Amino acid sequence: MSTHDATAAPPAVGSENYLNCSHGFRSWFFTLDHKRIGVMYLASILSFFLLGGILALLIRTELLTPTRTLMSADDYNKVFTLHGAIMIFLFIIPGIPAALGNFVLPLMLGAKDVALPRLNLASYHLYLIGALIAVLSIVQGGVDAGWTFYAPYSTTTNTAVVTLTFGVFVLGFSSVFTGLNFIVTMHKMRPAGMGWFDMPLMLWALYATSIIQVLATPILGITMVLLIVERVMGIGIFDPALGGDPVLYQHFFWFYSHPAVYIMILPAMGIISEVVSVFSRKHIFGYRAIAYSSIAIAAFSFLVWGHHMFTSGQSELMNMIFSALTFSVSIPSAVKMFNWLSTMYKGSIRFDTPMIYALSFMFLFGIGGLTGLFLGSLATDIHLHDTYFVVAHFHYVMFGGTVIAFLAGLHYWWPKMFGRMYDEKWGRISAIIISVGFNITFFTQFVMGSQGMPRRYYAYVDKFEPYHVISSFGSYLMAAGFFMTAWYLVKSLYRGRPAPANPWGGAAMEWQAASPPVLHNFTEEPVVGDPYDYSNQDYDPAIGGYVLRKPEVSDR
């Protein structure tokens, strides 16, 4: 086993680290090291992000004109379905927890690995299998049911629904295993001296995420099973012609998929909590409030699924209850937002790339969150539902929120993961390009949606053409920003300045490990302390990073 060969050598030798301690395909593909698994996840999700992004550009290009531009209407339906399914199930859900979370969680705990490393590897293998099955549906001609697979259309369309939903089913297992592993790790592997309220807030966010993954994903699993047996065997549970109830499908689907949007956003909030504090050089404001609000969001997330079905024939009482519960989610979200702002207040803010992304997150998530209230109120939702307003709201939260925070985290931990500094100037430029491009793309969609442009339409009324053109232009700008990011990140792997252990002056334990860390993470036992206390570190210009002020200073 590869881990064995590696540990035979003493870990303290020179610059040996988890990246170069062993070589070959097997040493990666069958590794039990959480860092390598995290890196493999990162490479995989970024590949699917590229695929989903290309599909998004195809959608935007098709919509440049009110009629046919590139593809037929059927192909258009398949492209937006795949864009949604790939981005949701293959990129955003595993994105932050499985890629970045896997890498930093044990480091933040000062542990050698997650509690169940083999389950961690199984989770990655299941992810790959599920992803390949899902992508296989493209070869089979694609799926045109939309990423939500609403019955009865999904049970009657002659496209490859079974393949894609089976892929989603397998991916669900992967997600459950990651969440389960994280919960066990945080319960059982915290070092002596680190209580629950001494953990970095990223871990609280991952904990809340994991709870949702474990509790909600099985429902998606059974829903996909029912949809598959419905199609393969004609079981009739969702088929009105056989006495089944298609709205029951919507209940099942959203009972998972609404909590799932919090699987996507909660770890993003965790990253922002880290980045805002570190780059403001100030202790996080309202630690407990942020920690509890993560748990509160996780709890609320299970009680709001009905707000996707205000127009599906729910009773008015149900609608009112779901609307009220939906509004209450804004409380813990706002608690976080105000705490981040208060953290920045009178801080000495540094505008490095992660911080620019974090500020961009607050701006975009603010818009995304507030427009959610428009959709959560019953009367306006009747007007806005199934329009581009919903599309814009969703992208403001999922892209403006999660993806932007993912980029913040990626840049923040990039030096730790690969031991190289990326080009800060290009980092800042592309962060700004992506944020501007994003607003151009999706703010126009708010306007279109409020004027009645329905989502998922292939052909549209001429008056929407200018908006669509502006929106498509914004998407090209965003794409340019992403290619720029890919370029300087890849370049940094080869040409980047070697990263110091602590380039940003973070106080959580992952910055006590070398960059990149050794196979067992720490060469000496890490010191447990307040993860947001920056008073005991000094900037050392010689290495370009921060060093802990050693206790021996006080000895003298």
Added chain:
Amino acid sequence: MSTPHEGRGEHADPHLQHHFQSMAQQYDSGKFGMWLFLVTEVLLFGGLFCAYAVYRANHPEIFAYAHQFLDKTLGGLNTLVLIVSSLTMAMAVRCAQLGQQRRLKQMLAATLLCACVFLAVKGVEYEHKWKHGLLWGTRYTSQEAAPAAAAAPATEAPAAIAAPADGGTTLPHAAAGPAGLAAEPQTGHGAGAHGGHGPAGPAPRNVHLFFGIYFVMTGLHGIHVLAGMIAIVWLLRRSAAGEFGPEYFAPVDFVGLYWHLVDLIWIFLFPLLYLIH
């Protein structure tokens, strides 16, 4: 297992993985993970129980009518078999903890045997449903009325039941249904309108919904029994190598927990599907 465990004393157990401080920490982590996994299993079945509740609340007449086609005797037998298997599994865990190698293997084998009996009986039941077209959705072809054998005493149906001469099941053949009713085609008019009290009355609409739920629930449960059997075979192989003992019995313990859950789910399935009225 060649995981390194340097720095934790020379007596570290070979089963101790490198990132844990002690066997206790490793055991606790595994056990906690197993319980969480069981939570996900409960939720997986929870979706089906939810579907059951929705359809039973909306169409009680379908359930009242269709459940009579299930064989309570075989269902009861299977319940008994699974409860016994849970007992033998619990005893297997105990044997592993005490290091009784021979009895451990015996108990695991007994559990495996019970699981086989369960699946065999389930197979007999499925075969009967299959033969009579008592299937789901589009595959439902049954023309038979509810078996009078299962009807309440209050029913006016003539008790004209032929001897159960057809292949081992206690359910009457289609032709043995109450005279006249068996020949009557499904009218498509809801018996629910009559309050759904007459079990021997004409079949309500969409009886197949019950069988759809029945097959999905028992089928998924059956898959879990199969998975459990694979796990027990794996335990048997490892116990044949004498790997388990007072220091290391976690796998037996965890499979045991899983097995009890599979048993428990059946304890809910049996009354909800077989014993309703």
